[in-house]
Amino acid sequence: MTRSLDLDAIGAGLPVAAHGDEITTALDTGRAVIVAPPGTGKTTFVPPLVASRYSGRxxxxxxxxVAARAAARRLSTLTRTRPGDIASHTVRGESTTTRDTRVEFVTTGVLLRRLMRDPDLTGVDAVIxxxxxxxxxDADLVVAMVCEVAKLRDDLTVVAMSAxxxxxxxxxxxxxxxxxxxxxxPSALHELEIEWAPASGSPVDSRGVTREFLRHVGNVTVEALDHHPDGSALVFVPGAREVDHVVADLRSRLEGVEVVGLSGSMSASEQDHALSDPGYVRRVIVSTAVAESSLTVPGVSLVVDSGLSREPRLDRGRGMTGLVTVRESRASATQRAGRAARLGPGVAVRCLRAQDWSGMAADPAPEVDHADLVASLLSLAVWGCPRGEGMALPTPLPQDRVAEAEEELRELGAVDSQGRVTERGRQLATVPVDPRLARAxxxxxxxxxxxxxxEIVAMLGLDDGQVDLVGQWRQLxxxxxPDAKTWRREADRLARLTDDLPxxxxxxxxxxxxxxxxxRPGWIARSRGEGSSSxxxxxxxxxDLPRDCPPGLLGxxxxAVARTSRITSGALIRAAVPLSESxxxxxxAAMLATETTVTWDGGKARGRRVSRLGAIELSSTPVQPGRAEARRAVLETVRSRGLKVVGLSKDAEYLRCRLALAHRVLGDPWPDVSEEALLSRAEEWLDLDSLAAGRGSDATSGLRGLLGWQESARLDEVLPERITVPSGSRIRIDYPEPGSDAAPVLAVKLQECFGWTDGPTICDGRVRVVLHLLSPARRPLAVTDDLASFWANAYPMVRAENRGRYSKHPWPEDPLTAIPTKRTNRAVGNS
Incomplete structure (x- = not known):
């Protein structure tokens, strides 16, 4: 039997109810976005309004x-029905849902797992x-998945709501x-007064929120209650431990005031009590961020805000998402303060300096920016969209961390090399904990x-800094x-998810x-040497093990490492237990591999068969490498380390310089012999087999092999090694290095060039060879590529400066008619 919903009674006194017709019109499109500040009643009114249009859930x-549970209870109260008749909640390990439920409040994690089990959302007509x-x-993934379902189901209505x-x-x-x-x-807040009450010191140190700051929060609360004697107070602190500390402090200092805590780690009955109407009793509710939105906290007219928030971050010490204490955003501070002005004028006291406000972030950072992605990637793989590719995610996944997280999933056997889910991964995804803990x-x-x-898995899920894991387990x-109650509830829940094995x-x-x-198979560690702490x-x-590590770990x-921490010089093991090799x-097992590696360092190629556990080498045996593997090793080394590893001979280097000039001046088909080009064609000109065998390579022949037959036949004509000068000497040309724009050089004694006026050219006459004219002692006297100009203009000065110094050698007044020679005057005369 379908119960009718009295929307007038449900929406009585709620500002959002005045916009019912506008919302209904928006729902006709099947999609709607509703923006409504806290206190307007959107969580209470919109779900039954949507449900009144459909027969499904x-x-x-x-x-x-706590928000899901409270919202369901609130709607059940307003409809005067039992939990499950119209409204219900489903959270991890707890549900009041029945066949008759019209509106089901769930956490995003619950809906995420339901979508993976039932992608069509059978029996569901709308998702808010x-x-x-x-x-x-989790919410970002749910949004993207629900949008995909809605594309396939025209009858599914999707609504997004926010403050x-x-x-x-x-x-x-x-x-x-x-x-x-x-x-x-629009906002329904009454007049709100903001006060500032900063602490004298930093609220957080290396160990977390300081006791001095929590004492300050308590002092501010006591003073504010004295100055504002009406209504209850809501005190915001970052986490459950801070809740317990401030509650204990205030109970010891306040008389006639009920002090209660509110956090997600508390039992359902404790949460219900904190959210119940206290009647005429004045109350202080010390809460985490759970009371920022979606919850009605009765009777509050005073808010004390610590200014701190506990947000999920990738905890690299545990290799998974953990909670860290940060400065809250301005949006969070506004929502917290607004809790004081829902019923009438209120006061919000912020434990901050007024000038801190402008430096706070406008909004909380999306969790995807800094969270561990392992669980999310597994969910996306189960959904059929590895890495979220093609999905309408509110913020794309950061690809650098996607690769790292996917590698961990492969180590767990949850995905294959393409990121697709395995049967093992589907099984792990059914357990509502981190995939690593699910595997354990x-x-x-x-x-x-x-x-x-x-019990051990539940312990590993705690944010705890203890080094002695076995001791921590015994304490729990x-x-x-201090976390014993929370741990026991989680251990009981996990035990129910497994077969009852003794x-x-x-x-x-x-x-x-x-x-x-x-x-954490990736954190299995092996000592680098007997007795080593590394x-x-x-x-x-x-x-490395820290200096003060438990004696049972050293050596x-x-x-098995459970927690690490980063330091300037590397990383330290913060929690571990001895582990047997077996x-x-x-x-x-998923990281075990045996591979044959072949290396070459300029000598002979060598092969080894290596067994590994991930990066840990278990054994290594020399083997004879195959021809293909040896050639590949040579090629990879040459391309990674460059031509220097080949050790080109002087003849090969000289030929390369000649060919480089030809390519620069004449272009194709003369080959490009730059390092980049030669490395890309290494297998064409290097004798890889000879190099792999340690015999070196005849690179000169290989470089000649890059020439076509016509270029090979003309090589010495176009790029001669030597030029005959007037004295008859055949002198070697110095070609510029590959990549240089310099000209080729011929270093020759000045006396061997008498009578020579044109000077040499190469590359089919396109390149003039620059002459370095030398003294008889082979010291440079002049540099020119225009001999006629040199004889006419520069030679007389060179002659005057050097004829006395080198008197035994000819320095004729007319060099154009003199006999070129490399001999002294006496030798010339005797001849």
Missing amino acids: VIVTQPRR LDEVHERHL TVDSSGWASLLGGDELAPVVEV LADGAPIVGSRRCA RTGRH ATDITDDDAVATVVSLA YLLAGGTGV QPWL AALDAG
Whole structure:
């Protein structure tokens, strides 16, 4: 039986309800963008408005579990129905959905996995994407996938909603060729007063948010409650640990005021209590960013904003996305402050300096800009669009990080070399955790037992800085760890996802090592030498143990690394456990490879058969390389290192200089012998077999082989090695280096050129050879390519300067009639 929806009762007092007709008109196109600030009621009113048009289900996405749960409960209250009758929620490990549900509130992660199971969204008539401005990576993928489904299903309505968003950009994204209609609902805020209360020191140090700053937040809250005695207060801090700290601080200092916490890590009952109407009791709710939007927090007229936000970033220390503390954006600060003025005039106190405002980012950065992409790429591969190619993603995936993440998926056996999903990858994608942890859960349970494996995987998902992983696990088990409750809930959930396999007799240390290595096979590490503190990861990175590492790690040949940190000189291992070689090979089986490598360094080509675990060399055996492999190694080396590795003989270099001049002056068909050109044709002129055998190569013959038969026959005519001068001497020409614009040079004694007026030319008369006229001691006297001018103008001065210095050699007044000679006066006279 389909229940009717009383939209008047649901929308009573909500500003967005006044725009119901405008929204309805927009929905007629099947696409709509709704921009409505917090407090206008979009999350409460728009979903039932959309549902009233259809008989099928309406799915509404929320960025957080607490928001999905609260929105469903709110709509059930307004329709006076039980959860699941009209409104329901589905979040990780929890659902109130029934066959009768009309509006289902889900997290984006839940819808992402549902799309992979059921790409047609069977039984769903509309999808409402709420709070799209937060730009979580899962949400971006869901948007692109839903848009693709809508292209195939004309009956599927898609709506994007946000408090602050680029409406034109989203209208284009949803509408495709035709812009989707946009409905803008004005703000419903009352008068809001902003106050500034900066702390004296930095709020964050290397360990996180400082205790001094949290104490400051508590002080500001106490003072603000005194100055503004009406209504409840909402205090924003970055994370769950800060919530617990400030709650404990305020409870010790406030009387007659109920202090409660609100975060995504709390139980459903704790969250429900924080969001319930306190009646006449004044309350302080200390919350993470979950209360920024999509939630109604009753009775609030005062907001204290720490100015900090916890956002996902690629945590290179753990090799996956983690949460880091950053300065909030102006958009987030505006939304937080607006919570104080929903019901009436309010006050927002920011723990910042007023002058800090202009330096804050306008909007939160899209998660895709800095997040780990491994899980997203697996989702896209399952969807059938490896790397998101061709999809309408709000922000394209950064290709440099795509390649790195895809390599990790190949190590897990989740995708093939083309990025397409494997059957193994489909199985991992069904587990709602990071694919690395999913792999560890699936493969580790049979080795260590389901429960123990689930506990270790849940531990690896925590943001914790402990070095001793086994010790951390024991702390969690006994409840002495601050995250024990959260960890236990996650371990229980993961245990239910595996077959009930009994614990094996493997020790706790080996159990942790096995699961860690299965989660991060690329971080399996082997020592670089006995007793060394330096290790090589299977992924190829060098890492070192810190000086203060636990004694049980130093000297271990193999380690399973769970966390690293970057330092100026490289990387340090921050959490690891000893690992057996057999466990390392089992965990990294997808990275095991045996290959024959052939190298050549100018000597003889050498082959080795190498077994590897990723970048870690396990064994190496000399082998005789095959002819093709040896030739390929020579060719690759020559092309990467240049002609210098070949060691061209002087004759080959001289021939190359001659040919370079011919190509420069005469062009084709004289060959280009520049280094780039010769490297591209190396297999044509180099004897690769001879080089591979270590015998060198007759490069002179090879270079001659580049000539056509006509050019080969005319080589000595066009590019002579030597020129006969008037004295009868045959003197070698110095040709310029390839790539030079210089002219060829003939260095000859001046006395050997008496009577010579024209000077030599080459290259079919196109190039004049420059004469370097030398003294009898072969020192340069003049440089010319015009002998007639030299004899007439420069020679008399040269004669006057040198006849006394070289008196034994002829210096005639008329050089044009003198006998050319390379001998002294006496030798000339005697002859």
